[in-house]
Amino acid sequence: MAVDLLLGLQWGDEGKGKIVDVFTSNYDIIARFQGGPNAGHTLVFNGKKHVLHTIPSGIFHENKVNLVGNGVVIDPVIFKKELDKLEEQNVDYKKSLCISRKAHIILPTHRLLDAASEASKGKAKIGSTLKGIGPTYMDKTGRNGIRVGDIELADWKDKYRALADKHEAMIEFYNVDIQYDLKELEADFFEAIDTLKSLKFIDSEEYIYQAQQSGKSILAEGAQGSLLDIDFGTYPFVTSSNTTAAGACTGLGVAPNQIGEVFGIFKAYTTRVGSGPFPTELFDEDGETMGRVGNEFGATTGRSRRCGWLDLVALRYACQVNGVTQLIMMKGDVLSGFKTLKVCTAYKYKGETITHLPYNIEAENITPIYTELKGWAADLTGMTEASQLPENLNGYVEFLEKELNIPITIVSVGPDRKQTIIRKTV
Secondary structure, eight states, rough: OEEEEEEEOOOOOOHHHHHHHHHHGGEEEEEEEBBOOTTEEEEETTEEEEEEESSSSTTTTTTTTEETTTTTTEOOOHHHHHHHHHHHTOOHHHEEEEEETEEOOOOOOHHHHHHHHHHTTTTGGOOOOSHHHHHHHHHTTTOOOOGGGGGGSHHHHHHHHHHHHHHHHHHHHTOOOOOOHHHHHHHHHHHHHHHHHHEEEEEEHHHHHHHHHTTOEEEEOOSSGGGGGGGTTSSSOSSSSSSSSHHHHHHHHGGGGEEEEEEEEEEESSEOOOSSOOOOOOOOOHHHHHHHHHHHTTTTTOOEEEEEEEEEEHHHHHHHHOOOEEEEOGGGGGGTOOEEEEEEEEEEEETEEEEESSSSOTTTEEEEEEEEEEOOOOOTTTOSSSSSOOOOHHHHHHHHHHHHTTTTEEEEEBBBEEEEEEEEOO
């Protein structure tokens, strides 16, 4: 059985959690393959809102395995809080949740290092969520990290102490005012480690291989978005992992020829959290309306998201590097009421008109070229069938399909799992 992927195609916050939740009934295993608790996947069902940060978005379905892969970095304290909330809702996570021994652990000092590094940058901050993600991946690539499998060893605390001491020396080097009580942070950390130990640890690459051999269906869930990929995103304003399709291979141990469908999710407009270039960003009433109607606030940080028109140059690029086979358009309902919609179809770049994403998309180099389309005024949130969608919305979707040459199979018209319209099957 091939492994299907579900990826965000913009700067994150596309609605991956909702669609994974919708798709879970079609799969046996949901596997998260990269990122850490800087991701916030929001699910809405039965009138309740649920926010997950590290745990895969299939956790609310019975008899489904939810796997945290080797490419993920885990903060035990945040993870424990997620588990506590699941317990309150009577979710039997011990039965359905397993963790790769090769996943790396975020230490309290990783978070402190993150804060010290960001503070030292002054106005050049990259907009880190300060969750310790970057420093943890730095230790991973520097071969200093602590992995989940290490906490099964008798002497793992010695390794912890050596690394934490090294981090404190680095924090001192930054020479910024970071106030902290490490003993207090460590008390919470070690308590959370004990909770982590109560879960099932696995050799995930072998687990997935055997699952494939036995005919199990697997959906790999990405975090953040393709434009935040450490290699292919808008560097340095990116995350610290590979958020693209290739990251699923390295983050789970799946061979490239085992990848099946690649579902790409995008908003009907564009948003971005934190710093970094954003060619189609709006600073007017239209942008304010998108943010207000779309409730554009980060599920993890609460930060307001910058909003702008859909950027097809960036979206085409994301489809290309991921090998997207099906597209899913989110938040079509947010654009209801706009008389005219704009879509960026090309850039004016150094005197030329281009349709590919260049190395640098800072405002001084890029001017978006827009195509205008007619808007729609209908309230989409109660619609359940594709035949109910307004003519101009269908025109918008068909325009995007033609430009991208990939079918848009699902249109989301609200946050609830029921507000998901299957537009076509392929």
